[in-house]
Amino acid sequence: MANLEGGIIIMPLTFAPQGTINKIKQIKGKDDTRRFLGELGFTIGGDVTVVAEMGGNMIVNVKDARIAISKSMANRIMV
Amino acid sequence: MSIKIALAGNPNCGKTTMFNDLTGSSQYVGNWPGVTVEKKEGKLRDHKDVRIVDLPGIYSLSPYTLEEVVSRDFLLGERPDAIINIVDATNIERNLYLTTQLAEAGIPMVIALNMMDIVKKSGDRIDAQKLAAAFGCPVVETSALKGVGSMEVANRAIMLAQKGAHTPPQHNFSRVVEDALEAIGDQISQQVKPELMRWYTIKLFERDEKVGDYFTLSSDIKQRIDDIIADCEKQLDDDSESIITNERYEYIRQLIQNCVHKKRPGMTLSDKIDRVVTNRWLALPIFAAVMWLVYYVSVTSLGTIVTDWTNDVLFGGYITEWATAGLAAVGAAPWLEGLIVDGIIGGVGAVLGFVPQMFILFFFLSILEDCGYMARVAFIMDRIFRKFGLSGKSFIPMLISSGCGVPGIMATRTIENEKDRKMTIMVTTFIPCGAKLPIIALIAGALFPEASWVAPSMYFLGIAMVILSGIILKKTRLFAGDPAPFVMELPQYHFPAPKGVFIHMWERGKAFIIKAGTVIFVACGVIWFLSSFGFANGNFGMVEESQSLLAAVGSFIAPIFAPLGFGTWQAAVATVTGLVAKENVVSTFGVLFGLGEATEEDPMLLQSVAGMFTMVSAYSFMVFNMLCAPCFAAIGAIKREMGGWKWTGITLAYQTGLAYVMAFIINQLGSVIFLGKGFGMGAVLGCVCIIAILWLMFRSYNPNRNIPVKTVQQVN
Numbered sequence: 144m145a146n147l148e149g150g151i152i153i154m155p156l157t158f159a160p161q162g163t164i165n166k167i168k169q170i171k172g173k174d175d176t177r178r179f180l181g182e183l184g185f186t187i188g189g190d191v192t193v194v195a196e197m198g199g200n201m202i203v204n205v206k207d208a209r210i211a212i213s214k215s216m217a218n219r220i221m222v
Numbered sequence: 223m224s225i226k227i228a229l230a231g232n233p234n235c236g237k238t239t240m241f242n243d244l245t246g247s248s249q250y251v252g253n254w255p256g257v258t259v260e261k262k263e264g265k266l267r268d269h270k271d272v273r274i275v276d277l278p279g280i281y282s283l284s285p286y287t288l289e290e291v292v293s294r295d296f297l298l299g300e301r302p303d304a305i306i307n308i309v310d311a312t313n314i315e316r317n318l319y320l321t322t323q324l325a326e327a328g329i330p331m332v333i334a335l336n337m338m339d340i341v342k343k344s345g346d347r348i349d350a351q352k353l354a355a356a357f358g359c360p361v362v363e364t365s366a367l368k369g370v371g372s373m374e375v376a377n378r379a380i381m382l383a384q385k386g387a388h389t390p391p392q393h394n395f396s397r398v399v400e401d402a403l404e405a406i407g408d409q410i411s412q413q414v415k416p417e418l419m420r421w422y423t424i425k426l427f428e429r430d431e432k433v434g435d436y437f438t439l440s441s442d443i444k445q446r447i448d449d450i451i452a453d454c455e456k457q458l459d460d461d462s463e464s465i466i467t468n469e470r471y472e473y474i475r476q477l478i479q480n481c482v483h484k485k486r487p488g489m490t491l492s493d494k495i496d497r498v499v500t501n502r503w504l505a506l507p508i509f510a511a512v513m514w515l516v517y518y519v520s521v522t523s524l525g526t527i528v529t530d531w532t533n534d535v536l537f538g539g540y541i542t543e544w545a546t547a548g549l550a551a552v553g554a555a556p557w558l559e560g561l562i563v564d565g566i567i568g569g570v571g572a573v574l575g576f577v578p579q580m581f582i583l584f585f586f587l588s589i590l591e592d593c594g595y596m597a598r599v600a601f602i603m604d605r606i607f608r609k610f611g612l613s614g615k616s617f618i619p620m621l622i623s624s625g626c627g628v629p630g631i632m633a634t635r636t637i638e639n640e641k642d643r644k645m646t647i648m649v650t651t652f653i654p655c656g657a658k659l660p661i662i663a664l665i666a667g668a669l670f671p672e673a674s675w676v677a678p679s680m681y682f683l684g685i686a687m688v689i690l691s692g693i694i695l696k697k698t699r700l701f702a703g704d705p706a707p708f709v710m711e712l713p714q715y716h717f718p719a720p721k722g723v724f725i726h727m728w729e730r731g732k733a734f735i736i737k738a739g740t741v742i743f744v745a746c747g748v749i750w751f752l753s754s755f756g757f758a759n760g761n762f763g764m765v766e767e768s769q770s771l772l773a774a775v776g777s778f779i780a781p782i783f784a785p786l787g788f789g790t791w792q793a794a795v796a797t798v799t800g801l802v803a804k805e806n807v808v809s810t811f812g813v814l815f816g817l818g819e820a821t822e823e824d825p826m827l828l829q830s831v832a833g834m835f836t837m838v839s840a841y842s843f844m845v846f847n848m849l850c851a852p853c854f855a856a857i858g859a860i861k862r863e864m865g866g867w868k869w870t871g872i873t874l875a876y877q878t879g880l881a882y883v884m885a886f887i888i889n890q891l892g893s894v895i896f897l898g899k900g901f902g903m904g905a906v907l908g909c910v911c912i913i914a915i916l917w918l919m920f921r922s923y924n925p926n927r928n929i930p931v932k933t934v935q936q937v938n
Contacts, residue, residue, distance in 0.1 A: 162489075174461065175286060179709065181467040182281040184316040189471070194493045195500040198605045202496055202712060206315040209492065211601040213608065213708035 156201065156220040161193050165222035172219040183210055185220060225272045225383045226300070227376070230293060230324055231308035232317050233279030234713050236336045238262075240308060240366035241276040244376055249276070261292055266376055274376075275302065281316075283323045285432040287638060297327050298421075298436070303383035305331045306375055308366075311341045311348055312714060314482060318474045321357065325391040326424060328417030330382035331359045334375045338363040340714075345485045352481035358392045367719060388417045393477075395469035402454040403427060409443050427451055428463045492715045496598065505602045512590065514678045520583035521663055521677035528578040529663060533827065537571030557754070557764060565750025565813055566743065572812025572827065573738045573805040576660035581731045583659060587624060588726035592718035596621055597710070604708045610689045611696030613637070613705040616646040620653045620688065624681075625730045627651040627856040631863050639706035647863055648873045649691045651852040653684040656734060657804035661847050664808050668832040669840040676841075680848055687849060687880065690919065697923040700872075734805070741803050749799060749806075749813050767814065785904065786846055786882070787839030787889035797846065803853050838892035842885040849881035887911050 153168045167189050170177050184206035185191065192204040199214030212220075229237045238249050245264030266272035277296060278289035285291055296302070307324050309317040314335075324331060335350060354361040360378045364371030382389075394400060407423045414422050414437070425433040426447055439447070451462050458465050489497075499508055519525070545567055549559045590596050599621070604614025615637050623630030630650050637643040654662060662680050670676040695701045752772035756765040767773060776791025779798060783789050788797075792814050799806040815830035835843060851857065851874045861870040890908035893899040 174463070176707070178284065178463050178467070179281075179286070181464060182284070182319065183709065183711070184319070184471075186468055186471045194489075195496050197500055197502045197505060197602070200601065200605050200708070202500060202601060204493065207313045208316050209496070209712040209714070211598075211604070211614075211708065211710045211712055213604060213613075216707045216709055 153221045156191065156193070156203070156217045156222050157196075157199055157214060159191075159193050159222055161196060164190050164192050167191055167220060167222055169221040170219060171221065176216070176219065180216070180220065184208060191220070191222065225304070225380060226275065226302040227266075227272065227304045227306060227379050227383065228275045228277055228296060228302040228329075229306050229308060230277050230297070230320070231279060231336075232281060232310060232313075232320055233711060235279065235308050235310035235313075235317060236366040237276055237279060237308050240306075240334065240336070240364070240372050240375075241274060243366055243369050243372040244274050261296060269376075269380070272376070272380060280320065282320060283327075284428075285430060288635060291432075294432075297324075297329065302329060303386075304379040305329050306334055306379050307331055308334045308336050308364075310337055311335045311363075312337050312344075314348065315471075315474055315478055318477070319470055322391075322393050322470045322473065325357060325359070325389060325393065326421040328388050328415070328421060330379070330385075330387055331357075331389045332375055332379045332382065333357060333359060333361045334364045334366075334371065335361055336364050336366055339365040339368060339370070340716075347483040349481035349483075353477070356392060356477050356481070357389070359389045367722070390417075391420045393470075393473045395466075395473065398454060398457055399427075399465060399469055402450050405450045406447050409447055410437075410439070413437050413439075424466060427454075428466055490714075492594075495715050496712075499595065500598055500602060506606075509599055509602055512595075513681060516583065516586040516590070517678040517681055518674055520579060520586060521659070521666065522674045525579035525582055525663065526667060528582070529575055529667070532578055533572070533575035537567060537575055538827075541571065542567055560754060560764075561747065561750055564754075565746050568815075569746025569749065569809035569813040570738050570743055572809045573660060573742055574735070576663055576805075576808070577731065577734060577738075579663055580656050580659055580734060581727055584625065584656065584727040584730045585723065587621075588723045588730075589718045591621075592716075592722050592726065594713045594715040597712050600710060601708075601712065606689070607692070608705060608708070610692035611701070611705060612645060612649075612688070612692045613639075613642055614708050615710065616642065616650075616688075619646050619650045620684075623650045623653045623655055625656050626733060627655045627852050628859045630655075631856060631859040634863060637706075641701050641703055642705050644864065644869065645692065645695055645701050647860055648695070648876060649688045651856055651877070652687040652691070652849055654680050654848055655804065655852075656730065657737075657853065658848055660805055660808040661800075661844060664811070664828070664831060665835075665840050665844045668828040669835060669837050680844065683845065684848065687884070690915070691876075691880065694915070694918045695876075697918065697921060702923070737803055737805065742805055742809050745799060745802050745806050746809050746813055749795070749810055753814055783846075785889070786842050786885040787893070788835065788843045788846075790834060792834065793843060797843075797850070800847055801851065801854060803855070804847070807847055836893075836897060838896055839889055841892065842889040845888055846881045846885035849884060850878045852877070883911050883915070 156165070159165050167185060167187055169187065170180055170185060189205065193201055194204050194209060195202040199217065200211065201217050202209055202211050229241055231237050241247070241262065241264065242249055244266055246267045247264050249262055261278065262276040264274050264276075266274050275296065277293040280287075280290045280293050283290060283294050283297070285294060297305070305324055305327070307321050309321060321333065333353070335348060335353075338348070341348060350361045350363055360382070362371050362375045362378060364375060366372055395403070403423045406426050407419055410422060410426070411419070422433065422436070429451065454465070455462055460468070499505060542563060545563050546559065549562065600614040600617040603617045607614050607616060618636065619630045619633040622633045627650065630653075631647055634643050634646045634650065637646055662677050666673070666676040749772065752775070753767055753770045754764055755762065756770040756774065758765045758769050772795055773791050776795040780789045780791050780794040783794050783797065788794070792811070796807045796810040799810045811831055812827060815827055852860075857870065857874065860873055861867065864870050864873065887908045890904040894901050894905045
């Protein structure tokens with residue numbers, strides 16, 4: 144799954160292990176989805192930590208906020 | 223001079239708590255985002271000329287969600303004299319994002335650094351003075367929950383409003399962006415007031431859809447602005463909206479480095495709790511156990527004790543005796559005694575008897591909600607709901623519906639997707655509301671005194687019907703399409719504040735006492751009249767109950783319910799009166815079976831009800847009354863939220879139809895299985911119904927055949 148892009152390994156957030164801090168490299172998807180994620184604090188270069196995972200849905204910590212996102216959303220956040 | 227102050231901030235940052243603190247009112251506060259969907263107004267305590275407006279929680283001032291539009295229109299259209307921007311200090315970086323936008327609205331602003339008590343306890347430090355200097359506006363440390371600092375914030379806001387000074391936006395972006403903004407500003411400087419310059423230049427830069435509502439630009443200027451934006455986008459290799467978002471966060475990041483000092487703990491307590499309660503294996507069993515315990519205590523164990531006491535001792539015994547003796551002493555006419563003792567005390571008492579039980583249930587639900595667990599349940603349920611075509615966000619309206627369906631239906635406004643929203647409205651009243659609790663308690667107490675599973679089973683039946691409806695409705699043309707992806711902020715866990723829990727419990731419970739005193743009071747009088755009067759021997763007058771008007775009407779309707787097992791006129795009447803208010807189902811029995819005659823040793827109501835049903839028909843009666851069309855108040859709310867009678871009709875028809883079919887299956891097959899009835903025509907029809915439901919659930923349906931559906935883009 145991991146692919147090389149400019150020498151950096153990137154993968155969707157759903158692949159990130161629980162408890163590790165990841166840097167957001169890219170956010171995919173439609174404009175309003177990206178905008179909404181951006182407003183919630185998912186910005187490129189920002190940190191995101193996976194707190195819990197449940198069948199692909201995740202609770203993540205981003206800028207000290209706990210945010211629950213569904214699998215399809217988590218798949219758009221590349222770390 | 224009258225002053226208008228707006229409260230603005232992120233969802234769940236404590237706006238409504240502060241609003242209540244400032245105005246002395248007790249608006250609903252919930253520990254999850256999106257509780258306030260409309261703006262609310264109140265007068266500041268001890269300041270008659272100061273109005274406080276509580277805006278819905280928003281993450282930004284973009285025009286995409288209903289809450290954002292409400293807040294934005296208010297700020298730009300009505301121009302409050304000052305803004306109190308409430309910032310959740312435990313989550314300051316994200317909260318300041320909105321602050322940077324509010325600062326651009328050209329309105330004097332005060333920042334309330336809320337939840338500072340939690341920040342200090344965790345050992346972090348925030349330099350309020352540096353923050354104030356950076357934003358060029360007063361910053362006050364508060365704890366709205368504890369009532370600290372709210373008044374100071376309000377006083378500062380009043381001072382600013384009286385001075386009429388604008389808070390000029392202080393923050394700035396990188397050179398490239400600032401140049402572009404300046405160039406856009408040059409194009410519109412003729413049309414825009416100086417204090418709104420920053421706001422409109424940024425909105426034009428972001429290509430905001432609604433900005434054109436405020437003023438029109440010539441196509442020439444539009445073209446020039448487009449060129450400026452395109453040029454900047456090219457330089458930074460991003461779209462203009464993302465550029466601004468990133469610039470704002472970059473500015474905040476630098477600011478935070480200066481004025482926030484964090485101890486870096488590994489995992490917070492909230493994170494640790496989340497690891498357990500949202501664990502992939504444990505989450506659902508924990509949730510089921512919690513709900514079972516809540517219903518077990520409030521309906522079965524502790525609840526029965528208090529309800530028995532209020533029903534049989536308080537209303538059945540003392541109050542009835544006093545009323546009878548008092549009326550006899552003043553020499554009241556027999557019909558008046560009948561109206562008061564049998565009608566009013568019997569009917570209203572039957573409902574009030576369940577109030578203690580309701581309070582216990584609300585007490586537990588308030589605790590679960592206040593501590594932050596209920597917001598997690600939305601997340602836990604999303605995984606399941608999604609399989610059935612609903613999003614976890616639908617869970618919150620359902621949760622509120624467990625108190626009352628009316629606010630539950632209103633809470634669907636937080637669901638952005640229109641189809642998800644309509645479907646949630648259709649199914650949310652399947653969850654037993656507080657007013658249905660007396661029905662459950664009555665039937666469970668009368669026919670299933672030993673079975674602790676009956677009461678919680680109604681809760682799980684509600685959830686099952688929601689799921690079943692989700693599957694079936696998603697396969698119709700009306701609802702086809704994927705549910706919107708789930709994104710929701712979760713509140714931090716905190717120990718429930720006793721004051722908050724009791725206010726919640728009281729607010730929810732109060733409605734029932736008021737209803738008992740008004741709607742149900744009147745309905746009881748009417749039911750008593752109809753059940754006591756009728757035509758006998760050609761004359762109109764007081765008659766035996768079986769000859770009454772009510773019996774006549776009931777007998778006329780009863781055959782409809784006969785296949786469901788409760789074709790007696792009393793049960794039919796009770797079901798119909800339930801449309802006025804669901805408590806009426808119980809109060810009707812109270813009037814008809816004369817709770818007034820019950821004594822301590824002889825709980826008449828329970829026995830009379832027990833004598834009218836078999837275990838199977840009682841369960842069927844309960845199921846039908848849980849699922850069928852809700853009370854008039856909820857129907858009104860459905861009509862408002864659905865925006866017309868067409869969808870209201872669809873909803874009510876679906877609910878009542880489903881209720882009928884479920885009750886039919888339970889009665890027909892239950893009679894065969896548990897009561898040893900022969901396998902006849904009814905049972906065959908019951909099986910046919912099950913097969914039909916299964917077919918509706920599992921048929922393959924390809925929505926793409928009929929309508930194009932925007933599918934969620936999957937990135938793998």
